[in-house]
Amino acid sequence: MRKTPIAARTLVASVTALAVVPMLAACTENASSGEDGKKGGDARTLSVGSSADACELSATKAPAGTLSFDVTNTGSDVTEFYLLGADGLRIVGEVENIGPNLTKKLTVNAPEGDYFTACKPGMVGEGIRAPFTVTHSEQEQQVSASDQELIDQAQANYRAYVQDQSAQLLEKTKEFVQLYEGGKDDEARGLYPVAREHWERIETVAESFGDLDPKTDAREADVDFAAGEKWAGWHRIEKDLWPQGAKGYTALKPAERTTYGDDLLANVTELDKRIQATGPDALTYPIDAIANGSIGLLEEVANGKITGEEEAWSHTDLWDFQANVDGARVAYEGVQGLLEAKDPALAEELTAKFDALQAVLDQYRDGDGFVLYTALEPADTKKMTDAVNALSEPLSKLTAAVTS
Amino acid sequence: MLANLLIGLREGLEAALVVSILVAYLVKSERRELLPRIWAGVGIAVAVALAFGAALTFGPRGLTFEAQEAIGGTLSIVAVAFVTWMIFWMSTAARGLGAELRGQIDKAAEGGRWSLVVVAMLAVGREGLETALFLWAATQAGTRDTVGSVTPTWEPLVGAMLGILVAVALGYLIYRGAIRLNLTVFFTWTGAFLILVAGGVLAYGLHDLQEAGILPGLHNLAFDVSDAIPPSSWYGTLLKGVFNFSPATTWLEATAWVLYVVPVGALFLLRTRSTRPARPSRQLQEH
Numbered sequence: 001m002r003k004t005p006i007a008a009r010t011l012v013a014s015v016t017a018l019a020v021v022p023m024l025a026a027c028t029e030n031a032s033s034g035e036d037g038k039k040g041g042d043a044r045t046l047s048v049g050s051s052a053d054a055c056e057l058s059a060t061k062a063p064a065g066t067l068s069f070d071v072t073n074t075g076s077d078v079t080e081f082y083l084l085g086a087d088g089l090r091i092v093g094e095v096e097n098i099g100p101n102l103t104k105k106l107t108v109n110a111p112e113g114d115y116f117t118a119c120k121p122g123m124v125g126e127g128i129r130a131p132f133t134v135t136h137s138e139q140e141q142q143v144s145a146s147d148q149e150l151i152d153q154a155q156a157n158y159r160a161y162v163q164d165q166s167a168q169l170l171e172k173t174k175e176f177v178q179l180y181e182g183g184k185d186d187e188a189r190g191l192y193p194v195a196r197e198h199w200e201r202i203e204t205v206a207e208s209f210g211d212l213d214p215k216t217d218a219r220e221a222d223v224d225f226a227a228g229e230k231w232a233g234w235h236r237i238e239k240d241l242w243p244q245g246a247k248g249y250t251a252l253k254p255a256e257r258t259t260y261g262d263d264l265l266a267n268v269t270e271l272d273k274r275i276q277a278t279g280p281d282a283l284t285y286p287i288d289a290i291a292n293g294s295i296g297l298l299e300e301v302a303n304g305k306i307t308g309e310e311e312a313w314s315h316t317d318l319w320d321f322q323a324n325v326d327g328a329r330v331a332y333e334g335v336q337g338l339l340e341a342k343d344p345a346l347a348e349e350l351t352a353k354f355d356a357l358q359a360v361l362d363q364y365r366d367g368d369g370f371v372l373y374t375a376l377e378p379a380d381t382k383k384m385t386d387a388v389n390a391l392s393e394p395l396s397k398l399t400a401a402v403t404s
Numbered sequence: 405m406l407a408n409l410l411i412g413l414r415e416g417l418e419a420a421l422v423v424s425i426l427v428a429y430l431v432k433s434e435r436r437e438l439l440p441r442i443w444a445g446v447g448i449a450v451a452v453a454l455a456f457g458a459a460l461t462f463g464p465r466g467l468t469f470e471a472q473e474a475i476g477g478t479l480s481i482v483a484v485a486f487v488t489w490m491i492f493w494m495s496t497a498a499r500g501l502g503a504e505l506r507g508q509i510d511k512a513a514e515g516g517r518w519s520l521v522v523v524a525m526l527a528v529g530r531e532g533l534e535t536a537l538f539l540w541a542a543t544q545a546g547t548r549d550t551v552g553s554v555t556p557t558w559e560p561l562v563g564a565m566l567g568i569l570v571a572v573a574l575g576y577l578i579y580r581g582a583i584r585l586n587l588t589v590f591f592t593w594t595g596a597f598l599i600l601v602a603g604g605v606l607a608y609g610l611h612d613l614q615e616a617g618i619l620p621g622l623h624n625l626a627f628d629v630s631d632a633i634p635p636s637s638w639y640g641t642l643l644k645g646v647f648n649f650s651p652a653t654t655w656l657e658a659t660a661w662v663l664y665v666v667p668v669g670a671l672f673l674l675r676t677r678s679t680r681p682a683r684p685s686r687q688l689q690e691h
């Protein structure tokens with residue numbers, strides 16, 4: 001043969017790649033499986049039983065570091081297991097295709113923080129979810145003292161911000177419910193997007209309370225009426241205040257208004273109580289949770305606000321949009337000092353992209369608020385989408401950069 | 405049993421289809437001497453996958469979730485490049501058939517011959533690691549102690565093996581069916597089919613990268629028909645196994661699929677059309 005054919009060399013390269021890639025790619029310690037550390041067990045090895053209607057974990061807490069989940073399918077359908085971030089969206093790890101009677105292992109490197117676990121029998125839907133906590137541990141990377149100061153500062157600031165917004169949310173919700181139940185519809189309509197701003201600014205924290213979020217912020221489209229789920233909260237009242245868009249809608253009677261109004265206020269009160277809690281019940285905001293909160297809020301914008309799905313009746317989506325961006329920016333600025341020490345280029349880019357997004361939004365201001373979503377042309381939403389995408393790409397690197 | 409059988413079927417189907425089309429093509433175009441290269445590619449992929457599966461399952465080190473998804477996603481995208489190459493290689497080589505230039509074309513295709521090994525290897529190896537992990541887990545299920553309510557059983561391994569056998573049988577049937585067609589018809593149909601398959605592989609690869617957090621947009625769904633096509637149903641399994649169809653598809657996946665299938669399909673149909681301008685292209689109207 002005159003020369004080695006190019007493809008033959010490609011072949012050799014591919015075989016080598018196939019063989020070597022798994023070696024190079026982030027290999028991780030298989031956590032020891034009980035036997036050698038039987039006394040007290042290994043807190044980092046958890047077992048999960050996934051049946052047709054349950055997802056049982058051997059523990060709902062584990063110390064930070066390399067965790068392994070042995071997931072056994074005790075049902076008759078194929079199942080999946082996920083470890084999700086505090087926002088319930090980011091996939092920290094998953095195992096798919098667990099057939100009946102099978103055990104598969106998920107190995108992840110999990111830093112301290114709040115998580116969700118989910119089993120998905122039949123591989124559809126949200127899955128059977130439960131909160132999961134990763135606690136502080138020595139195995140986690142040690143951070144230098146000056147970093148530690150910045151981190152403590154960021155955490156304290158962010159907690160103060162969340163508590164302040166929550167208090168204002170409760171204040172405005174009280175007012176709003178009073179107006180609504182009292183039949184002062186015009187004033188209630190005016191206050192609706194203003195009160196919700198405080199919710200949207202801390203949405204990722206509010207959503208971390210899996211029991212309160214659906215009761216408070218569920219959209220009609222997300223309620224499974226066929227399964228007997230009830231629809232209440234902000235958007236239920238929204239529809240009643242803006243019934244024009246709804247065909248054949250029957251307005252709520254005063255007694256029903258009181259029911260929905262009181263229910264909303266009760267849930268927001270409970271939310272505020274948990275956010276303001278002190279002592280052992282106090283919420284913590286680890287640095288990665290703050291950074292992820294910023295990312296999560298921007299995802300909220302992309303998923304619900306730019307599409308106009310969130311405020312289907314009032315069309316006040318841009319208020320929520322702005323509030324999500326506010327929240328994302330505050331969270332980002334909380335860790336900005338830390339980021340500047342680790343990746344100044346990323347910090348500069350993020351600041352510029354936040355400014356650019358804000359400049360786009362500012363074009364749609366109208367008095368104290370914004371124009372309605374229905375006034376937007378496709379070209380307008382395109383502009384917003386572009387600005388959001390331009391920001392979300394560098395923003396997705398934030399957590400890794402500040403925790404590195 | 406059925407659920408594990410369907411998983412085996414799904415994992416095996418796509419590889420079996422691509423390999424059987426390759427084999428049918430070589431047999432039809434009288435290049436049987438190249439068949440060992442296909443089997444070599446398949447053999448390498450199976451061996452490598454099983455070895456890694458065993459090492460990761462029983463060894464002291466495992467793969468992180470991100471690494472698994474990144475490997476799967478990257479291999480998928482590489483596989484798409486090779487399958488696309490193969491489609492056009494087949495079309496060029498098929499054109500030379502019967503022509504007196506056959507010898508020259510064979511020479512030109514010398515490089516292509518080696519790439520056949522890579523195509524076969526990638527087709528099998530792409531899902532190979534995941535399948536191997538599945539099979540080893542199934543083997544463990546037969547030998548372990550009782551865990552909670554789950555007793556040791558060989559049922560998962562038997563089910564998965566049966567599924568893979570069914571996939572191979574389906575591949576063989578495709579091969580037998582293809583053997584009887586004339587080459588032009590055969591390669592128009594399989595080419596179009598493979599473009600759809602490759603589009604699915606591309607979309608699936610991107611989805612893996614989205615899950616690993618390397619690409620954004622995991623939660624921006626273009627459509628979700630999970631209610632109509634449950635992923636664990638037999639038809640959901642078939643659609644997934646053949647076309648990598650996901651009932652819940654993100655915008656990124658859908659866009660990539662269209663951006664791949666439309667131009668590549670158009671180019672392919674143009675080329676096929678120009679090889680036989682006399683005949684009305686009845687076969688081309690399938691999509």
Ligand SMILES: [Cu+2]
Binds near residue numbers: 096473611612615
């Ligand atoms: Cu995946």
